Amino acid sequence: MAMSTGEGKTEVTSNSDWMSQLRPELxxxxxxKLAIPGSxxxxxxxxxINSAIIEPDELKKWSWIICARELVRTAATTQDVTITQQLDAGVRYFDLRIAHKTNDPDPNKFYFYHGxxxxxxxxxxxxxxxxWAEKHPKEILILALSHFKDFNEELHQSLIKSIKTVFGAKLRNKVSTQDPFPTLxxxxxxxxxxxxxxxxxxxxxxxxxxxxKYYYGNSMDPATIESKLESALHKRGSKAQDFFVCGLNLTLPEDTGVLKYILNPCDKLTNVIKRSLPRMLQWLKQQYSQTPYMNIVASDLVTCDDFVSTVVQLNWPQ
Structure with missing residues (x-):
């Protein structure tokens, strides 16, 4: 996934290692202050499909019906490639929602969830x-763990211990007076x-x-999402000194309006997402030209429509 950046400028020749190829002044x-693609x-x-329904609450009692679980999976699937493929494509931020299965025979095993x-x-x-991080030491990965469904204090400590064991010395400490905000x-x-x-x-x-902080439009309408994000970014301003996420993702209705998107045989949800993404990427470029502090940009279907390349390109002068 080569990226031409103009005469005299460094060129990203592979999105799998784009951070190591950024211009030296960055x-x-x-x-x-960097534009970082996220999922x-x-x-x-x-x-x-064999999991019990975790959410929405209204459908939990129908977990025993396979078609109910299939509907939830259809509505909840926002990515279609593996974590490793997302990493290879250039994604560097990951939205990871964690759950503990009730009555799981292994009390120290955790799962991701969305529905x-x-x-x-x-x-x-x-x-x-x-x-992957071991093989790409100059690519900085940001893992955002949240939600923690059906957790207690003991489970939190078990998961935290596992995280520290897995990543060990690769973990970058949070900002402190002794350790300022990290750079590449x-x-x-x-x-x-x-x-x-x-x-x-x-x-x-x-x-x-x-x-x-994750800003999102909470809508299926791209224009509404753009308006809400623009307002949130304006309120935030350019002086804040911490990570934040601009979420370009669509959000399904929580009422019966969701059926329009998951039961239509002629227009799958993934098609709706794919149609919206080019428009929102164009908005992203226009927004960045006005306020060049976008930081993490997250999307559904991250390998579609040059999403990663568009975000990475923001790190070069327009």
Whole structure:
């Protein structure tokens, strides 16, 4: 996925290593000032049709009906390629929602979820990410863990211990008076290319970051999403010094209006997403030209419509 950046400028020749190919003057730029591609509900390609329905609450009692689970999976699937494929495509931020299965015979096993639980457990996926990070030491990965469905304090401590065990010395400590906001160069120098955000009060660990603010439009209408995001970014301003996410993802209605998108045999939800993405990417470029502080940009179907290349391109002068 080559990217031409104009005469005399560095060229990204592969999105799998785009951070290491950024122009040298960006190496000392705080990471919150870089445009970083991310995936929304990153693990939904792996949802388990045999899982009980975790959400919405109105459908939990119908978990025993396979067609109900199939409808939930259809509505909840926002990604169609694996974590490793997303990494290879250039995605560097991952939205990871965690659940513990009630009555699971293994009390220390956790899963990702969105409507249903995933087939693959959390530790297995984290080890896959760690293996990728080992092979790409100059690519900085941001993992945002949140929601923690059916957790208690003991489960939090078990998961936190697992995270620290898997990534070890790769974990970049959160900002402190002794450790300022990381840059590409400071991460490279320390060999710390994994940042884990753990969005829960149980997180008291210096190796784990607090939750990252995620702005989204809460709508299926691209124009509404653009308007809400523009308003949120304007209120935020350019002086804030922390990570944030601009979510280009569509959000399904929580009432019966959802049936329009999951029962229409002539127009699948993925097609609706694909139609909306080019328009929102055009909005993104226009917005960035006015306020060049976008940071993480997250989307559904991250390998579609040059999403990654469009976001990475924002790191070059327009």
């Amino acid at each position: 190496h000392d730029t705080p990471l919150y 929304h509900d990153s693990m939904t390609y792996d949802l388990d 249903l639980c995933t087939r693959t457990d959390v530790e297995t996926v984290l080890r896959d990410i760690n293996d 160069k400071s991460c490279w120098d320390k060999g710390t290319n994994v940042i884990v955000s753990y969005d829960h009060s149980a997180n008291q660990e210096p190796e784990l970051w607090p939750g990252i």
